[in-house]
Amino acid sequence: MHKNIFILMIAMLALASCNAQNTKPIIVVSGNPVYAIISELAGPKIEVRRLVPPGASPHTHQPKPSDMYKVQAATVLVYISENNDGWAVKLPGGRKTLRLMDFLPREMQLGFDGDFISTKDSTKINENSIDSHFWMDPLAVKAILPALADTLASLDPQNASTYKNNAALFAKRLDLLHRQIDDIVHSIKGHTVFLYHPSLLYFLKRYSINYGGSIEESPGKEPTPQFIAKLTAKIKEAGTTAIFYEPQLSDKTARIIAESAGLELFMLDPVGGEKGRENYQDLLLFNARTLSKALTAK
Ligand SMILES: [Zn+2]
Known part of the structure; x- marks a missing residue:
């Protein structure tokens, strides 16, 4: 009898610790480019999980049943754009979703010929003609941070200050990185x-x-x-x-x-x-x- 109660207590403790883990917000991201940016804003308090493993291309990824399982647990799902990793947003399940391209100011967006879309005939521009690899420019990443941190804060208000403080620190590191690259x-x-x-x-x-x-x-x-x-x-x-x-x-x-x-x-x-x-x-x-x-x- 005593032994059974002991086992029950252990089981309840295990369950409680699982629940405690589950209360930690989980941000699920499509692949590593998003992971690299969101991790800087989330810090160690928030778990960031990738759907595409390192070494694989987010462009050519075929969603798996395990991806659906992962997004079920997400507080927020973050992807880049339809012409980059658009499969992520098609995964079933209603969850909050962030599209990173929405945060990049229009005047910083490039076409696939490497020129700003603001220099082109606007009637010929659609979402598919906009290059989404903006994360390869540290100053483009810096430009998305204030609005991105605000949006993450509104989706996960408990950690609002974490997102905003980390974004401000990351912005400073990006300025330094930009100068370092410029030199190289x-x-x-x-x-x-x-x-x-x-x-x-x-x-x-x-x-x-x-x-x-x-x-x-x-x-x-x-x-x-x-x-x-x-x-x-x-x-x-x-x-x-x-x-x-x-x-x-x-x-x-x-x-x-x-x-x-x-x-x-x-x-x-x-x-x-x-x-x-x-x-x-x-x-x-x-x-x-x-x-x-x-x-x-x-
Ligand atoms: Zn690419």
């Missing part, structure tokens, strides 16, 4: 870069580096031989020394072009979450250093 890429300003997919346009624009084109204009979709031939000619004409692949996508085409055009192959990472590129700052510094090294090689 100083000697490659004005160079032309050809990317694997249009993932670093915001970075290139911010640091006055030219964008030449991409191997995969649509991530995960292999280019035709004709497209590769045209791009290779463009690369040779631009006189660049390097081409890039990304760890989340196949490197096959980048290797073919590197070999046929006599270019060095380097890795750029627009997603991060892997060793040495775990947090936001390390991810941006990795890309700045890689670009600088690649474009000053030979």
Whole structure:
């Protein structure tokens, strides 16, 4: 009898500790770019969970039953935009959702050619023609922080001050990071870069580096031989020394072009979450250093 009561007490204690854990707000994010930003605002008090594991592309992710289970527990779900990780918002279940692109001021938004959409004919602009990889520019990230922190605070009022204080501190670190990157890429300003997919346009624009084109204009979709031939000619004409692949996508085409055009192959990472590129700052510094090294090689 006593033994049974003891077992019951242990079970109740275990249940109570589970409940205590469950009261911790959980922010579920699509993938690592969002994770890197939201983690800075959430700090250790709030749990941030990724649906796409590090090393995989948020663009090509196929939602799994485990993703549905994860979003059930979410206080808030955060994703970037329909043309980036739009599958996340289609997961069933009514929960509060944040779309990060909504926080980026219109005048900072770029088209897929690397130019500001404010310079274009507004009748030809739709959501699909806006590049969503804004997190590759630390000052674009800084620009979304005040409104993002306010919105998170209204969705989770208990932790309002955490979000707002962390956002203010992160903004200061982003200013420092921007100056650090500006220094690293100083000697490659004005160079032309050809990317694997249009993932670093915001970075290139911010640091006055030219964008030449991409191997995969649509991530995960292999280019035709004709497209590769045209791009290779463009690369040779631009006189660049390097081409890039990304760890989340196949490197096959980048290797073919590197070999046929006599270019060095380097890795750029627009997603991060892997060793040495775990947090936001390390991810941006990795890309700045890689670009600088690649474009000053030979
Ligand atoms: Zn991308």
